[in-house]
Amino acid sequence: xxxxxxxxxxFPGNSLVHRIDPRTKIIVSLSYMAxxxxxxxxxxFALLAAFAACAVAASxxxxxxxxxxxxxxxxxxxxxxxxxxxxxxxxxxxRLWVIAPxxxxxxxxxxxxxxxxxxxxxxxAMMIFTTTPILLTDGVERxxxxxKRLRVPVHELAMMMTIAxxxxxxxxxxADKIIKAQASRGAxxxxxxxxxxxxxxxxxxxxxxxxxxRRADELANAMEARCYRGDEGRTRMRELRMTRLDAMAFxxxxxxxxxxxxxxxxxxxxxx
Amino acid sequence: MPIVxxxxxxxYMRRTPFEQEALSDVCLEIADGEFVGIIGRTGSGxxxxxxxxxxxxxxxxxxxxxxxxxxxxxxxxxxxxxVGVVFQFPEYQLFEETVYxxxxxxxxxxxxxxxxxxxxxxxxxxxxxxxxxMLQKSPFELSGGQKRRAAxxxxxxxxxxxxxMDEPGSGLDPAGREEIFAxxxxxxxxxxxxxxxxxxxxxxxxxxxxxxxxxxxxxxxMDGAPRSVFRRIDELEGMGLRPPxxxxxxxxxxxxxxxxxxxxxxxxxxxxxxxxxxxxALARVPARAxxxxxxxxxxxxxxxxxxAAVVAPASAPASEAPASAQASASAQASAxxxxxxx
Ligand SMILES: Nc1ncnc2c1ncn2[C@@H]1O[C@H](COP(=O)(O)OP(=O)(O)O)[C@@H](O)[C@H]1O
Ligand SMILES: [Mg+2]
Numbered sequence: 001x002x003x004x005x006x007x008x009x010x011f012p013g014n015s016l017v018h019r020i021d022p023r024t025k026i027i028v029s030l031s032y033m034a035x036x037x038x039x040x041x042x043x044x045f046a047l048l049a050a051f052a053a054c055a056v057a058a059s060x061x062x063x064x065x066x067x068x069x070x071x072x073x074x075x076x077x078x079x080x081x082x083x084x085x086x087x088x089x090x091x092x093x094x095r096l097w098v099i100a101p102x103x104x105x106x107x108x109x110x111x112x113x114x115x116x117x118x119x120x121x122x123x124x125a126m127m128i129f130t131t132t133p134i135l136l137t138d139g140v141e142r143x144x145x146x147x148k149r150l151r152v153p154v155h156e157l158a159m160m161m162t163i164a165x166x167x168x169x170x171x172x173x174x175a176d177k178i179i180k181a182q183a184s185r186g187a188x189x190x191x192x193x194x195x196x197x198x199x200x201x202x203x204x205x206x207x208x209x210x211x212x213x214r215r216a217d218e219l220a221n222a223m224e225a226r227c228y229r230g231d232e233g234r235t236r237m238r239e240l241r242m243t244r245l246d247a248m249a250f251x252x253x254x255x256x257x258x259x260x261x262x263x264x265x266x267x268x269x270x271x272x
Numbered sequence: 273m274p275i276v277x278x279x280x281x282x283x284y285m286r287r288t289p290f291e292q293e294a295l296s297d298v299c300l301e302i303a304d305g306e307f308v309g310i311i312g313r314t315g316s317g318x319x320x321x322x323x324x325x326x327x328x329x330x331x332x333x334x335x336x337x338x339x340x341x342x343x344x345x346x347x348x349x350x351x352x353x354x355v356g357v358v359f360q361f362p363e364y365q366l367f368e369e370t371v372y373x374x375x376x377x378x379x380x381x382x383x384x385x386x387x388x389x390x391x392x393x394x395x396x397x398x399x400x401x402x403x404x405x406m407l408q409k410s411p412f413e414l415s416g417g418q419k420r421r422a423a424x425x426x427x428x429x430x431x432x433x434x435x436x437m438d439e440p441g442s443g444l445d446p447a448g449r450e451e452i453f454a455x456x457x458x459x460x461x462x463x464x465x466x467x468x469x470x471x472x473x474x475x476x477x478x479x480x481x482x483x484x485x486x487x488x489x490x491x492x493x494m495d496g497a498p499r500s501v502f503r504r505i506d507e508l509e510g511m512g513l514r515p516p517x518x519x520x521x522x523x524x525x526x527x528x529x530x531x532x533x534x535x536x537x538x539x540x541x542x543x544x545x546x547x548x549x550x551x552x553a554l555a556r557v558p559a560r561a562x563x564x565x566x567x568x569x570x571x572x573x574x575x576x577x578x579x580a581a582v583v584a585p586a587s588a589p590a591s592e593a594p595a596s597a598q599a600s601a602s603a604q605a606s607a608x609x610x611x612x613x614x
Contacts, residue, residue, distance in 0.1 A: 012289060174364070180328045181365035184357040185426060186381035188349075203377070206367035210412065 009069065011129045016245065017059035018130045022139030024246040025127045028253045033123040035260055036115055044263050045114045051256045052122035061129045069125040070117050077116055081109035133165040135238075142240055155231035163219070171212060178207050275302040275325060275434065275466070279334035282320055286332065294320040296490045297334070305464040307457075309481030309498070311472060313512035317490040318470045319360065322436045325468070326355040338434065353382065356432030360439045362423035366411035371402065371422045374411050378430045396429035397422075399455040401448070417448050424452060428459075435459065438470045453480060474516045478502060478537040486511065499535035518542045543571035 017025075032051070039045050056066050090104030127136070141158035148154050179189075182203045189200050277300040284292045294317045302308055310318050323329045324336045327343025338355060341347040359365070368374035376393045384392070397407055400421035406414070411422055424440060435456065441449040457480060459465040471477050477484060477498070484501040486494040488511045494501050502508070502515045505523065522536050529549055536542050 177359065178365055180323065181357075181359050181362060183328060184326055184352060184359070185365075185378035185430070186349075186352060187377075188381070203365075203367045207364055210367075211364055 009125070009128045010132050011059075011061045011065065013060050013130070015058060015060040015130070017055060017126065019243075019245055020130075020249050021240055021242050021246050022131050022135045023143055023240060024242065024249050025131055026136075026139050026143060028249060029123050029127045031253065031257070033119050035257060036118045036123065038264070039115065039118075039260070040111070041263070041267055044260060045111070045118070047256065047259055047263065048118055048122065049114070051253070052118060052126070054252075055122065055126050059126060059130050061126075066121055066125050066129065069129075070120050073116065073120070077113045081113055084109040084112060134162055137161045137165065138236075138238070138240060155234075167212075167215065170215070171208065174211055175204065175208055178204050274304055274339075275300070276337045277301070277321075277324070277334070278336075280321075280324060280331050280336060281333040282324070282329060283332055284320075294490050298490075298492055300485070300492065300495075302466060302468065305460070305466055307460050307467045307480060307482045308469070309477030309484045310468060310470045310487060311474065311477055311484060311513060312487030312493075313472070316487040316511075318487050319438055320490075321487065322357065322438055322468060322470055325434065325436055326357050327351050328357070353430065354432055355434040355436060356427040356430050358424050358427045358435075358437040358440050360442070361420075362427075362440075363416065363419035365423055365426070366419060369410060370408050371397075371411050371414070372407040374422060375407075375425045375429050378426055382430075392429050392431070393425075396425040399428055399452075400425045401451050416443070417445055420444055421448060421452070428455070432465070434466045434468065436468045436470070439472070440469075441471060441473055441476055449476070456480070472513070474502070474514065475538075478516050486513070488512075498537055502537060503534065539572055546576070547571060547574075 032048075036048055039048055056063055085101045085105040085108075086099060088102050088105030088108050090102035092100040092102050093106075094101070131139075137158050140161075141154055144152070144154045144158075183189075187200060187203055190197065192200070277298055280295055280298040280300075281293065282295040284290075284294055298317075298321065310321070312318050320329065324331060324343075325338060327348050330343060335342060338351055341351050341354070343351055366374050368377060372393060375396055376389055379389055379392060393407075397403075402418070402421055402425060406418065411419060414422060420440075420443070424437075427435070437456070440452060444452070453476065456467055456469075460467050467480075469477060469481060481498055484494070484496065484498045485492055486501060486508065493511060494504065494507070502519055505515050505519060508515055516537065518536060518539050518541075522532065522534055522542060525546075526532055526534055532549065533545055536545055
């Protein structure tokens with residue numbers, strides 16, 4: 001359980017997609033999301049879905065796992081879809097008192113589901129499944145570097161992110177141990193009234209905080225002992241480097257975007 | 273009724289790419305009142321196994337029953353009351369304002385209060401060497417070793433029928449270790465508490481356990497009396513373990529004294545055995561005043577010196593030494609040996 005969370009959703013591998021520079025992945029993913037938001041016809045959605053499918057296939061992540069990442073928001077899709085189906089104006093399919101689903105509503109609902117799923121799968125799941133959180137924050141730091149001119153503490157923020165990510169699994173493990181230890185002493189976490197339940201977490205929270213502060217102290221010492229003093233003059237062990245693979249990724253996405261633009265233009269030309 | 277483990281298999285992070293089988297097909301029975309040592313290199317599955325004894329982990333396959341109870345539903349609470357588990361590094365579970373309250377946490381959960389609670393808390397605290405004044409301190413003011421003791425007292429206070437200790441001695445000073453093991457032995461001897469001691473300190477296991485289980489790669493590799501398990505030095509080494517040094521010492525001596533008892537497990541036993549063998553030579557080595565703290569070691573050292581005295585001239589065959597022992601010298605030596613072993 002712990003390690004699962006430690007790496008977020010990271011799916012270890014060494015596929016083409018895994019090896020793409022995180023900056024490329026971030027830029028392509030964000031652009032992809034923007035394109036998905038602009039899509040409006042079945043053909044356009046099909047094109048974007050095909051792009052996402054290619055990415056999934058190239059990543060070696062099992063399709064079932066990728067599809068599962070949509071699962072948490074299925075209720076949202078269903079709810080929003082239902083509202084669309086019943087409240088959008090248009091030709092009714094049938095009429096039962098005030099309930100009148102429309103064809104237009106159905107189309108809208110389908111499109112919205114497709115949009116959300118594509119944004120989730122192509123826009124974020126692919127990036128998260130194939131990039132370790134540490135690499136991701138590295139990528140974000142590099143991309144946001146220009147903001148340093150505006151006195152935004154980019155490096156410090158990225159460092160905090162990295163440390164937080166690094167310590168989530170450690171603290172999870174610690175919490176797991178503490179919960180087990182207190183359970184062995186007869187602690188009971190889901191019995192009694194709400195207040196009792198809240199109180200039953202004290203034996204977990206306190207040791208956890210104590211250890212978190214202790215670790216923070218130790219980490220700070222260790223960093224200082226190794227002469228950490230912020231971004232100034234700091235070099236990296238793992239340099240991010242764009243390769244031909246990144247050029248290929250940009251080219252593939254550019255192609256997809258160009259096709260998309262053609263479809264869009266075509267639709268405008270033939271008049272919708 | 274005993275602890276019965278049948279075909280237990282357990283995997284961490286099931287159904288993920290990180291899935292790892294920590295226990296495979298473990299079968300085990302621990303009778304009431306046994307003192308069992310579980311040894312094995314780190315990652316061999318010791319902690320995973322013992323966490324099944326009080327239902328912290330549930331078997332993926334197979335079953336675990338304690339006194340006929342399994343870790344489901346209403347049985348769980350009773351199970352946890354019967355089986356006390358002292359975890360590795362238990363000091364991190366302290367949370368109360370005072371040491372006293374922290375020790376009392378478990379039994380106050382059971383609804384105990386007043387004089388009975390006070391009596392049990394003080395008894396448990398005494399057992400681990402926590403004095404009256406320390407009970408009113410914050411647990412966070414204690415030293416590492418004191419914290420450990422307080423945390424262990426928090427389990428002792430529950431007076432469990434089965435006491436599981438996962439590496440209780442690691443990181444403790446020898447005196448603290450001695451004290452805690454002495455108390456555990458007493459619980460075992462006088463109150464019939466079953467003790468399951470997980471440790472990679474072979475000396476502790478050799479000294480206290482009546483039965484040793486060796487784990488390797490999630491399986492039980494050996495199970496038997498300490499004498500028979502520790503004798504298999506090469507196999508143990510193959511599993512990343514190192515039996516107590518005395519065993520190597522005895523093995524080395526065996527070529528000189530072929531008749532020596534090679535089931536010896538502790539320094540005390542070795543000293544006694546050697547004194548028996550070398551009584552005549554010992555009689556020639558002047559006995560110095562014993563140092564109180566190192567009686568056994570001194571006896572062993574004396575015996576070793578004596579053995580050198582016997583072997584060096586290579587005149588008489590060493591194995592004849594006991595046969596030629598003078599009655600008076602032998603009696604004198606074994607009296608010393610007895611004191612040393614105690
Ligand atoms: N919480 C956990 N999550 C994932 N794997 C674990 C966890 N705890 C233990 N393991 C793995 O299970 C195996 C057995 O571990 P453990 O029972 O702790 O061994 P031991 O106590 O003998 O050192 C090890 O390979 C370890 O990496
Ligand atoms: Mg362990």
